[in-house]
Amino acid sequence: xxxxxxxxxxxxxxxxxxxxxxxxxxxxxxxxxxxxxxxxxxxxxxxxxxxxxxxxxxxxxxxxxxxxxxxxxxxxxxxxxxxxxxxxxxxxxxxxxxxxxxxxxxxxxxxxxxxxxxxxxxxxxxxxxxxxxxxxxxxxxxxxxxxxxxxxxxxxxxxxxxxxxx
Amino acid sequence: xxxxxxxxxxxxxxxxxxxxxxxxxxxxxxxxxxxxxxxxxxxxxxxxxxxxxxxxxxxxxxxxxxxxxxxxxxxxxxxxxxxxxxxxxxxxxxxxxxxxxxxxxxxxxxxxxxxxxxxxxxxxxxxxxxxxxxxxxxxxxxxxxxxxxxxxxxxxxxxxxxxxxxxxxxxxxxxxxxxxxxxxxxxxxxxxxxxxxxxxxxxxxxxxxxxxxxxxxxxxxxxxxxxxxxxxxxxxxxxxxxxxxxxxxxxxxxxxxxxxxxxxxxxxxxxxxxxxxxxxxxxxxxxxxxxxxxxxxxxxxxxx
Numbered sequence: 001x002x003x004x005x006x007x008x009x010x011x012x013x014x015x016x017x018x019x020x021x022x023x024x025x026x027x028x029x030x031x032x033x034x035x036x037x038x039x040x041x042x043x044x045x046x047x048x049x050x051x052x053x054x055x056x057x058x059x060x061x062x063x064x065x066x067x068x069x070x071x072x073x074x075x076x077x078x079x080x081x082x083x084x085x086x087x088x089x090x091x092x093x094x095x096x097x098x099x100x101x102x103x104x105x106x107x108x109x110x111x112x113x114x115x116x117x118x119x120x121x122x123x124x125x126x127x128x129x130x131x132x133x134x135x136x137x138x139x140x141x142x143x144x145x146x147x148x149x150x151x152x153x154x155x156x157x158x159x160x161x162x163x164x165x166x
Numbered sequence: 167x168x169x170x171x172x173x174x175x176x177x178x179x180x181x182x183x184x185x186x187x188x189x190x191x192x193x194x195x196x197x198x199x200x201x202x203x204x205x206x207x208x209x210x211x212x213x214x215x216x217x218x219x220x221x222x223x224x225x226x227x228x229x230x231x232x233x234x235x236x237x238x239x240x241x242x243x244x245x246x247x248x249x250x251x252x253x254x255x256x257x258x259x260x261x262x263x264x265x266x267x268x269x270x271x272x273x274x275x276x277x278x279x280x281x282x283x284x285x286x287x288x289x290x291x292x293x294x295x296x297x298x299x300x301x302x303x304x305x306x307x308x309x310x311x312x313x314x315x316x317x318x319x320x321x322x323x324x325x326x327x328x329x330x331x332x333x334x335x336x337x338x339x340x341x342x343x344x345x346x347x348x349x350x351x352x353x354x355x356x357x358x359x360x361x362x363x364x365x366x367x368x369x370x371x372x373x374x375x376x377x378x379x380x381x382x383x384x385x386x387x388x389x390x391x392x393x394x395x396x397x398x399x400x401x402x403x404x405x406x407x408x409x410x411x412x413x414x415x416x417x418x419x420x421x422x423x424x425x426x427x428x429x430x431x432x433x434x435x436x437x438x439x440x441x442x443x444x445x446x447x448x449x450x451x452x453x454x455x456x457x458x459x460x461x462x463x464x465x466x467x468x469x470x
Contacts, residue, residue, distance in 0.1 A: 045242055046242070049240075049242060049243040050240075050243070051238050051240045051243060052238060052239040052240045053238055053239070053240075077238070077239060080172070080175045080176070080179070080235050081175060081176045083231050083234060083235070083239075084234070084239050113239065114234065114237075114239035114240050114241055114242060115230075115234055115239075115241050116241065116242060117242055117245050117275075117276060118242045118245070120242075121242050
């Protein structure tokens with residue numbers, strides 16, 4: 001029974017560690033997905049010249065991790081009550097994994113999205129893509145390191161607790 | 167089709183929907199100009215758009231926002247229209263855009279610093295073509311190639327749309343060359359205004375290219391075009407007439423004084439049309455002020 005309890009404590013500690021590290025991992029996943037999403041939007045906007053709502057809808061279907069954000073943006077735009085930067089801002093407000101700088105880059109992009117010629121849109125999206133790649137690269141270095149550290153610390157705390165109790 | 171009232175975004179939409187139904191019924195245009203009150207134009211007067219009794223003023227940022235929302239945040243897909251000074255909305259409603267021209271390689275490529283928007287509501291009135299056709303027949307007009315000449319906001323496109331419907335309902339194969347997407351009001355490949363079962367729409371085509379394509383591929387009995395302009399339009403229309411196709415077009419013209427309008431004179435002398443119908447704004451848009459038959463004789467017009 002004692003061993004079973006010990007096993008339970010270790011499993012709980014590992015699970016807690018993963019749970020605590022999730023926002024760090026999620027930020028990396030989100031930034032990677034945004035980079036891909038922008039790569040998807042470039043041809044949709046600059047070559048195909050699809051309506052922005054349609055392009056965002058297609059991106060939502062392609063990148064499941066961004067689906068809630070992009071669908072919220074599409075829904076908000078459909079109300080014709082707010083501009084695209086406001087819609088992005090509102091949609092990203094619910095995402096706790098992103099840092100203020102990540103949000104700033106995305107909202108900056110949104111403020112310029114759809115408002116100029118296809119060539120300018122392409123340039124603007126490429127610039128945003130580069131900025132997000134940098135943020136994603138930093139996130140991979142820093143956040144993943146922190147995520148692994150947090151996981152290890154909490155898991156080891158669980159093991160230490162078990163040793164003490166036994 | 168989206169009700170036109172919902173075209174402007176909030177808070178302007180609220181102010182418009184709060185208007186008296188009598189005003190709404192007669193509303194023709196909503197004009198946004200930087201830092202002055204938004205003005206509503208009806209067929210006979212104008213008034214400022216008010217919210218709780220206070221005139222609504224739109225700033226430069228508001229105008230950019232309204233334009234962005236009107237084009238579904240996809241201005242990049244409307245560059246060609248913007249270059250020509252207008253945007254056509256679903257339902258055939260037209261937004262005139264006033265801004266600073268951006269030149270590149272000796273041509274205007276787009277507009278920036280937008281200072282004014284003019285939302286013109288596209289009217290769809292059924293049953294106005296039939297009395298005109300009857301009047302033309304009574305006046306001895308046998309052919310079906312007609313020119314509708316009128317000043318702006320006199321109901322040319324509305325009449326043209328009903329003529330398309332009249333011919334289409336009569337089993338004529340009609341091709342509408344809808345360069346500005348106003349006549350048919352199509353939206354995203356869906357049907358816009360009812361144009362009957364025998365009408366095809368070439369949407370966004372230039373008039374000369376559309377007319378030639380229609381003759382070659384769509385086998386029309388009648389080709390309908392709006393706002394005739396350059397010599398290329400005239401050449402394409404002549405080709406259609408030589409191919410045995412009837413043509414109906416519109417032209418901006420102040421009144422029935424051909425000498426004062428070289429384009430009207432040119433079209434008339436080309437003998438393209440069997441009749442010219444002049445419209446005026448008095449007593450209301452769509453009022454027929456004069457009709458010429460092929461011999462250049464006026465057909466008596468009964469004043470409303």
